[in-house]
Amino acid sequence: xxxxxxxxxxxxxxxxxxxxxxxxxxxxxxxxxxxxxxxxxxxxxxxxxxxxxxxxxxxxxxxxxxxxxxxxxxxxxxxxxxxxxxxxxxxxxxxxxxxxxxxxxxxxxxxxxxxxxxxxxxxxxxxxxxxxxxxxxxxxxxxxxxxxxxxxxxxxxxxxxxxxxxxxxxxxxxxxxxxxxxxxxxxxxxxxxxxxxxxxxxxxxxxxxxxxxxxxxxxxxxxxxxxxxxxxxxxxxxxxxxxxxxxxxxxxxxxxxxxxxxxxxx
Numbered sequence: 001x002x003x004x005x006x007x008x009x010x011x012x013x014x015x016x017x018x019x020x021x022x023x024x025x026x027x028x029x030x031x032x033x034x035x036x037x038x039x040x041x042x043x044x045x046x047x048x049x050x051x052x053x054x055x056x057x058x059x060x061x062x063x064x065x066x067x068x069x070x071x072x073x074x075x076x077x078x079x080x081x082x083x084x085x086x087x088x089x090x091x092x093x094x095x096x097x098x099x100x101x102x103x104x105x106x107x108x109x110x111x112x113x114x115x116x117x118x119x120x121x122x123x124x125x126x127x128x129x130x131x132x133x134x135x136x137x138x139x140x141x142x143x144x145x146x147x148x149x150x151x152x153x154x155x156x157x158x159x160x161x162x163x164x165x166x167x168x169x170x171x172x173x174x175x176x177x178x179x180x181x182x183x184x185x186x187x188x189x190x191x192x193x194x195x196x197x198x199x200x201x202x203x204x205x206x207x208x209x210x211x212x213x214x215x216x217x218x219x220x221x222x223x224x225x226x227x228x229x230x231x232x233x234x235x236x237x238x239x240x241x242x243x244x245x246x247x248x249x250x251x252x253x254x255x256x257x258x259x260x261x262x263x264x265x266x
Contacts, residue, residue: 051126052123052126052127052254053250053254055122055123055125055126055253056119056120056122056123056126056249056250056252056253056254057119057122057246057250057253058122059118059119059120059121059122059123059125059249059253060115060116060118060119060122060245060246060247060248060249060250060252060253061115061118061246061249062118063114063115063116063117063118063119063121063246063249064111064114064115064118064242064245064246064249065100065242066114066118067107067110067111067113067114068099068100068102068107068111068242071106071107071110072099077099078099079095079096079099080095083095084096097239098239100239100242101239102239102241102242105151105152105155108147108151108241109147109148109151111241111242111245112143112144112147112148112245112248113144114245114249115245115246115248115249116140116143116144116245116248116249116252117140117249118249118253119140119248119249119250119251119252119253119254120136120137120140120249120252120253121253122253123136123252123253123254123255124136124253127256129256129257131256131257132255132256132257134199135255135256135257136252136253136255136256137199138194138195138199138201138255139251139252139255140252141191141194141195142191143248143249143251143252145187145190145191145194146184146187146188146191147245147248148187149183149186149187149190150179150180150183150184150187151179151183152183153175153178153179153182153183153186154175154176154178154179154180154183155175155179156175157174157175157176157178157179158175160175161174161175180220192205221237221240221241
């Protein structure tokens, strides 16, 4: 009697639809698949971000070196292959430093311009976003303006002081102080005016910040050389302008809407 009753209970609707849930085909490894896809997506974004930095850097380096090669070829200046092949490391660095030395306004402006154009070209190749490209162009103009204006003022000041035979003692430093003191605000005014007139930029004007001194390092280095600071002479600090301009080109090529108006991203 008891057995019959249990059978009746089991056969009723009470347990009719009861069943142990089973995994659907293909769901067994769902967490693993999600993690794998997430990892692939992160890896892809990381590679994309790396490319956006490497290509502008390569463009900036090429743009820096090319004008120097052209200048040196025109002047008959070549690298000593024997030193590069079998010389000591310090001699190799010295030889390369002499070859890539930047002196005079033509070399300064052409090298800086080449670096910035190279970085800009590389940045625009890997970044198809129109707004990002505009930011890169604006950064390039800012960099070039802040190199050109003080450089021309310093060069003009040096010639003037020499013509008046005033380039003695403290008179040596006057052109550099004059070039930086007057050149920086003028360059800022020009770059902000261009942004407003050409790019219709209605945002806050970009103001000079201490970290923006990078684009004036050529003038600062010149000041150290003129002052004959011992460590500057020993380190051949006057021969690193190519690195500075390559950095400016890189900053131009990596500029985008996420860091616009913030100066250099150091």
